[in-house]
Amino acid sequence: MGAWANEFLVTETIPHTGVSRPASRNAAVELRSVTKRYGDVVALREISLTIHEGEFFSLLGPSGCGKTTTLSLIGGFIEPDAGDIVIQGRSVVGIPPYRRPVNTVFQSYALFPHMTVAANIDFGLRMRGVPEVERVRRIDEMLGLISLPDFGGRRPSQLSGGQQQRIALARALVNHPAVLLLDEPLGALDLKLRKQMRIELARIQREVKITFVYVTHDQEEAMTMSDRIAVMNQGRVIQIGTPQMIYEQPVSRFVAEFVGANVLGGTIEAVDGRAGRVRLDAGSAITAVCPDGLLPGDRVSVVIRPEQAAIAGRPGPGVNAIPGQVLKASYLGTHTQVIVRVPGGIEMTALLAAGGPSEEIPAIGEETHVVWKSDGSLILVEEGSA
Amino acid sequence: MSGEGSPRRRRRWTRRMPRLLLTLYGLLGFAFLYLPIVVLIIFSFNSSAVITFPLQHFTVSWYRELREDFVLLGAVRNSILVTAVTTVGATLVGTAAAFPLVRMGFRMKRTFNLFLLLPIVIPGILTGIALLILFVPVLNLTLSLNTVIAGQIVLAGPFVVLVVASRLYGFNQQLEAAAMDLGATPWRTFWHITFPLILPGVLAGALIAFTLTHLLHHRPGQHAADVHLVAGQVRRDPKAQRAGLDHRRADAWHAAHRELVAPPARRLKMRRAPRYRAPAAGVLDSLMP
Numbered sequence: 001m002g003a004w005a006n007e008f009l010v011t012e013t014i015p016h017t018g019v020s021r022p023a024s025r026n027a028a029v030e031l032r033s034v035t036k037r038y039g040d041v042v043a044l045r046e047i048s049l050t051i052h053e054g055e056f057f058s059l060l061g062p063s064g065c066g067k068t069t070t071l072s073l074i075g076g077f078i079e080p081d082a083g084d085i086v087i088q089g090r091s092v093v094g095i096p097p098y099r100r101p102v103n104t105v106f107q108s109y110a111l112f113p114h115m116t117v118a119a120n121i122d123f124g125l126r127m128r129g130v131p132e133v134e135r136v137r138r139i140d141e142m143l144g145l146i147s148l149p150d151f152g153g154r155r156p157s158q159l160s161g162g163q164q165q166r167i168a169l170a171r172a173l174v175n176h177p178a179v180l181l182l183d184e185p186l187g188a189l190d191l192k193l194r195k196q197m198r199i200e201l202a203r204i205q206r207e208v209k210i211t212f213v214y215v216t217h218d219q220e221e222a223m224t225m226s227d228r229i230a231v232m233n234q235g236r237v238i239q240i241g242t243p244q245m246i247y248e249q250p251v252s253r254f255v256a257e258f259v260g261a262n263v264l265g266g267t268i269e270a271v272d273g274r275a276g277r278v279r280l281d282a283g284s285a286i287t288a289v290c291p292d293g294l295l296p297g298d299r300v301s302v303v304i305r306p307e308q309a310a311i312a313g314r315p316g317p318g319v320n321a322i323p324g325q326v327l328k329a330s331y332l333g334t335h336t337q338v339i340v341r342v343p344g345g346i347e348m349t350a351l352l353a354a355g356g357p358s359e360e361i362p363a364i365g366e367e368t369h370v371v372w373k374s375d376g377s378l379i380l381v382e383e384g385s386a
Numbered sequence: 387m388s389g390e391g392s393p394r395r396r397r398r399w400t401r402r403m404p405r406l407l408l409t410l411y412g413l414l415g416f417a418f419l420y421l422p423i424v425v426l427i428i429f430s431f432n433s434s435a436v437i438t439f440p441l442q443h444f445t446v447s448w449y450r451e452l453r454e455d456f457v458l459l460g461a462v463r464n465s466i467l468v469t470a471v472t473t474v475g476a477t478l479v480g481t482a483a484a485f486p487l488v489r490m491g492f493r494m495k496r497t498f499n500l501f502l503l504l505p506i507v508i509p510g511i512l513t514g515i516a517l518l519i520l521f522v523p524v525l526n527l528t529l530s531l532n533t534v535i536a537g538q539i540v541l542a543g544p545f546v547v548l549v550v551a552s553r554l555y556g557f558n559q560q561l562e563a564a565a566m567d568l569g570a571t572p573w574r575t576f577w578h579i580t581f582p583l584i585l586p587g588v589l590a591g592a593l594i595a596f597t598l599t600h601l602l603h604h605r606p607g608q609h610a611a612d613v614h615l616v617a618g619q620v621r622r623d624p625k626a627q628r629a630g631l632d633h634r635r636a637d638a639w640h641a642a643h644r645e646l647v648a649p650p651a652r653r654l655k656m657r658r659a660p661r662y663r664a665p666a667a668g669v670l671d672s673l674m675p
Contacts, residue, residue: 077563097566110564114582123578124568175568 027086028053028179028211029074034083036069043069045235046083051179051213056205058214058222061232062258067215070232071181074213076100088178098127103172104181107188109164111156117143117167118152124175142170145204162193169204179211186221198224219259223247231255253301253380262304262348264322265382268296276379278302282343286320287374291381299382308376309350311338311362312369320377321369324348326362336361340370464531469599472538476595479539480546481588487547488554506544513541542598546591553587 029051036044044066051057059067072078073085076097085092092100103124111120118139125135143149146166156164165185172180185201186194202225205212216222222229223243230240231254239251250256256263266280268290276290278300288302315321324342336352338361348370362368433443452458486492487499505513517537521527561583565575581588 075567077567097563098569098571102567104564104567106560106564108558108560110558110560112561112564112579123565123570127565127569127574171568 026053027051028055028088029213030084030086031070031073032084032086034070034073034080034085036066036073036078037081042235044073044080047235047237048083049230049237049240051211053211054209056202056212056214056225056227058216058226058229059232060216060219060222060229060258062217064234065232066235067217067232068183069235071104071183071213071215074179075102075104075181101178102181103175103177104183105165105168105172105185107184109156109168109185109188111164111167111171113156115156116152117148117154117156117159120156120167121152121171121174124171128175138174142174145173145207146170161189162197165189165197166200169201173204173208173210177210179213182212182214184216185214186216186218194221201225223259231258233258247305249378250303250380253303253382256301256303256378256380260306260349262306262309262346264302264304264342264346264348266300266302268294268298268300268379270296275374276300278379280322282322282346284320284322286322286377288320288377288379289375290379294379294381301380301382303378303380304348304370304372304376306337306349306351307335307353309348309370309372310352311340311350312371315369315371319371319373321371322348323367323369326364326366326368328364329361331361338362340368342370465600468531468534468538469596471535472542472599473592473596475535475539476542476546476599477588477592480543480591480595481550481584483543484547484550484554488551489559502547503544505541506548510541513537538599542595545594545598546588549591549594550584550587553584557583 027050031047031049033046033048034044035042035046047066047070059070061067069078073080074087076092076095076099080093087101112123115123121139121142122135125138130138139152140149143152146169148163148166148170151159151163151167156167159167165188168185182201186197189197198221201212205225214222214226223246226243228240228242229246231238231246233254239246239255241249246255247259250259250261253263264280264282266278266286268276269279269285270277271290271294274289275287276294277285277287279285280302286302294300311326312319312321322342324340326338327341327347328337328339330337334354336354338350338352340348340350342348350370428441429437430448431444431446432441433445433447434441483502487495487502492498514537517533517540518529521529521533521536527533557580561579562575565579566572570578
């Protein structure tokens with residue numbers, strides 16, 4: 001994990017040099033400075049990323065960030081305006097979807113309604129001219145893999161959403177693609193089923209060892225399943241890294257907010273070695289670990305993850321504290337989630353572990369403080385828009 | 387019956403009543419639609435030349451006459467030919483036209499749509515006159531069954547477009563993307579996915595085209611247009627044949643020919659309602675070759 005850090009942190013915009021680097025040996029998919037426009041709207045701005053063989057890779061971002069466009073580009077349903085897309089060392093720009101070694105699981109499943117489950121799974125094999133004996137064997141194998149062994153003769157309309165989802169997965173996987181593309185495949189399922197399917201998908205991916213490229217706007221989904229995540233916003237890749245890196249070291253305010261951290265704006269007051277003193281826009285002054293090169297007067301974002309924040313009526317010395325009013329407190333079993341409105345109208349979330357120091361659930365409307373240790377927050381240089 | 391049996395029976399009756407009424411209602415509906423035709427069939431075996439009740443003697447002589455009536459048989463043949471070719475042609479043209487109308491975005495699409503569907507609302511006679519003007523003075527074609535078929539396709543095609551387009555609007559295009567993703571070329575995608583799924587629409591369109599082609603002969607306007615579109619041939623029919631028809635047979639002729647693409651000049655001449663003829667036929671006659 002750690003070894004990847006340097007390689008993948010620097011990603012945001014690599015200017016298009018026109019020089020084609022050779023694809024690294026274990027890259028399943030490479031995007032090189034890919035740009036895609038729809039009329040005047042730029043959907044993707046010089047995206048570059050490398051997806052390794054056998055990896056569970058997620059494209060995470062809000063709707064309209066370009067993640068589905070990226071997937072469609074790899075699948076061949078749209079063509080880039082600039083840049084190169086390389087699958088297994090071969091450029092696929094200009095190659096239609098039916099000649100690419102990739103398969104897709106669509107958000108709506110797109111099962112063929114006029115065919116049985118078996119015929120659906122068989123379709124790709126038939127189109128590629130796989131011999132019949134082999135086809136029958138592989139269909140059975142797939143139905144077993146998705147734990148629906150006796151469903152071959154049914155029609156898609158006779159299946160539940162979760163079952164249809166698994167058939168769609170089997171229909172794609174049966175072709176042994178170099179890369180499997182998944183476009184928010186769990187989006188249409190209810191929460192409980194979605195959680196089950198996350199585990200199921202991760203299991204299947206480990207079993208078949210096929211590269212998965214997974215598009216989602218759900219950070220929890222991406223976190224629980226992925227080996228690596230690319231966080232996207234406004235047609236750019238903001239950060240690529242393991243779930244842990246994305247969560248613990250977000251590179252921008254956007255990433256921090258997207259993974260659910262509290263972000264407060266402020267200005268550097270003083271820098272003392274690694275410790276920086278920040279005057280928050282909300283009024284309070286706090287200390288936090290400060291990256292190099294910051295000077296007093298610089299605008300920054302302070303990131304506090306919910307589980308690092310706590311609630312205290314009278315904060316002790318040596319901790320950061322912001323006064324506020326409890327808006328909502330929800331008991332979640334292992335945790336209690338407290339939402340506090342602090343000056344400036346910002347709502348901060350604190351996750352209190354059950355059995356932790358502040359065991360009592362605060363009452364709604366109570367005046368309190370959100371507190372955290374000075375090494376429990378992160379200072380980010382505030383950039384223009386991202 | 388016993389005391390306990392009767393409430394159950396009553397309950398069963400209340401449950402059955404609506405069903406029975408519905409069945410009765412359905413049967414009455416069918417009777418209303420088909421009884422006239424049944425009566426016609428019954429009277430075709432009646433020996434009397436005029437339709438009167440009670441029936442006189444049983445006879446098949448009318449059918450014997452029919453078999454020898456080559457003009458009428460020819461009309462039947464023409465009718466089948468026109469309907470078959472028109473159905474196939476209108477279905478092909480209509481289906482092909484529905485795709486770009488639904489799938490593609492282009493300038494003036496709404497206007498184009500409107501123009502495509504215009505033949506549905508324009509009275510048949512106007513389309514007929516327009517076609518006649520196009521065929522004869524402009525394109526210099528000889529009027530024949532071919533021109534009838536072309537005219538019928540113009541009239542039936544838009545209906546096919548409507549039906550197929552509605553099917554295409556409801557079509558999930560992601561299915562086509564999925565097929566291509568699974569290795570199907572565009573052509574195979576069409577045959578394996580698109581076509582089977584829009585087939586009900588195409589068949590419905592074909593049925594409508596078939597029915598319309600048959601039915602349109604009832605419409606006076608269309609009638610006149612048809613008549614004149616094949617008139618070139620028909621004018622040459624010997625008048626003698628027509629003179630040989632007695633009044634009763636003329637009636638039968640009239641009825642039969644309304645159903646069919648008969649050698650139509652005859653049909654027009656025998657029409658009792660001159661109002662159809664007056665303005666339109668005058669214009670048309672002047673265009674006759």
